[in-house]
Amino acid sequence: MSLPDPNDSATLPDLLRSHLAVVFVGINPSLYSVEQGHYFARRTNRFWPALSRSVLSLGAREGIGVDMLLPEHDQLLPEYGFGFTDVVKRASARASEVAPAEFTAGVRDLVAKLKTFAPRFACFHGVTGFRPLYQALSSSRAEPRLGLQDFVIGKTRLFLAPNPSGANAHFKLADQTRAYDELAGWVEKPSGSFP
DSSP states (O other): OOOOOOGGGGGOOBBTTTTOOOEEEESSHHHHHHTSSTTTTTTTTTHHHHHHHHHGGHHHHHHHHHHHHHHGGGGGGGGGGGGEEESSSSBBBGGGGGHHHHHHHHHHHHHHHHHHOOOSEEEEEEEEEHHHHHHHEEESSSOOOSSSEEEHHHHHHHHEEOOOOOOTTTOOOHHHHHHHHHHHHHHHOOOOGHH
């Protein structure tokens, strides 16, 4: 089976630069987000409401002058230390449409991006996108767990948050916000103080 050509369809551009505190990593862009031109654009997605309630985004909200961050703010956030990318860049209606071979290729590309830009943290959204990377890089056979991970990519610490999709009924807005607050606690720590 051949992989779909990522150049055959539009995608969201990576919002990456050096010296970011956190890069948010999605599974792959939704067709709707690509159509809107912004990450996590669907209004039922919990990403923006949860991030806006979290202490993690306080500096960005103050700098932009808003109480609530919206998808339209994604391109401003690198100025405040936050970037965006995906494990797989091909857009689809559902993440379940992403083939295992696409995840394998996506992990390779993502690792290269993280080594190049070296953010302090990469925050993965959901086990579906994180599992292929975890299986490729971790010696553990256990299922990935939410929170700070035990291994790094270059200088980048890895953090797993719940999938913010409205379709993820296992987690609520408060759970998503708590995950970003936990990440904020790690971001505030000096680099040498990790387990």
